[in-house]
Amino acid sequence: MAKKSKKQLPAPARQAYGTELAYNSLRANHKMRSRHLAAVLAFLTGFLGVHNFYLGKVVPGILQLLLTVILALVCLKLFWAPYVMIIPFALAIVRGILLLGMDDAKFREKYRVRTF
16 A cells, blocks of 8 residues: 655645745755766865865865865975975865765765755
């Protein structure tokens, strides 16, 4: 026997109670994210942490951005240490490779990507 779906209010009633607005905002917050786009962002702008912001990971994005800024300031202050800028670029390349190597089910589970 097939499961019965929950009864929903008619559209005018949902709008009156505000559930239509809440439902639409919930849908907007759970858009499908692409692991391929996340990997491209990691390769191109990953040293700034853009891929983390895209995936909804704000704290790691801010930390990676701060790491890049601090290491850039170190490079400006110590002219003999430009090699330290390799660190954020290497992290971004590794992250891009990991995202490309991840299968879709694991990606959806890890980043809680939901489709409606």
